[in-house]
Amino acid sequence: MTLYEIISVIVASLAFVLSLYSAINTYYEKHIKTKVYLRWVHEAGKQLNVCFLISNMSSRPSTITNIYFENHDETVESTWFPAKITSKTNLKTLAEQHAFIDCTPLNIPPRSSKAFIVGFQYLRSNQIIRDKMKFKFVIDGTDVYMSFHPKVVLDNNQIKYVLENRLK
Structure with missing residues (x-):
């Protein structure tokens, strides 16, 4: 694997983790009780x-x-x-x-x-x-x-x- 391939895999993994965190956070915020x-x-x-x-x-x-x-x-x-x-x-x-x-x-x-x-x-x-x-x-x-x-x-x-x- 080249350096560019390693960096692209790391960036894609970070993007997936951040989008998953954002989805969970949005779901939680919508369902907070009054x-x-x-x-x-x-x-x-x-x-x-x-x-x-x-x-x-x-x-x-x-x-x-x-x-x-x-x-x-x-x-x-x-x-x-x-x-x-x-x-x-x-x-x-x-x-x-x-x-x-x-x-x-x-x-x-x-x-x-x-x-x-x-x-x-x-x-x-x-x-x-x-x-x-x-x-x-x-x-x-x-x-x-x-x-x-x-x-x-x-x-x-x-x-x-x-x-x-x-x-x-």
């Missing part, structure tokens, strides 16, 4: 407001079409409309600003994270927030059941400051 984290919860009468941080590190966009809250004997779906949760009037321009609950479907672009405030209305139970809260997410057509232990429960004063941040 992750959901519970940031905080707030109970307002018979309504539960929940802030989820949704992380999609896949190379494809992800969509959450439905979110269900399972509480005692009831299962409640998240609101399908953007319900107003707070408003504020700008004193300089006298323009009103409104903050709304996010409604499904929720779209998360590839390789990004987003925070959503989701509302569950018309709950029958008196005690909504418990040590363990169960949710069902329909992510890209697949049912995903998750249980969370709420670490941050906001009272009415704290929710006011959190929602004012959405108005900015």
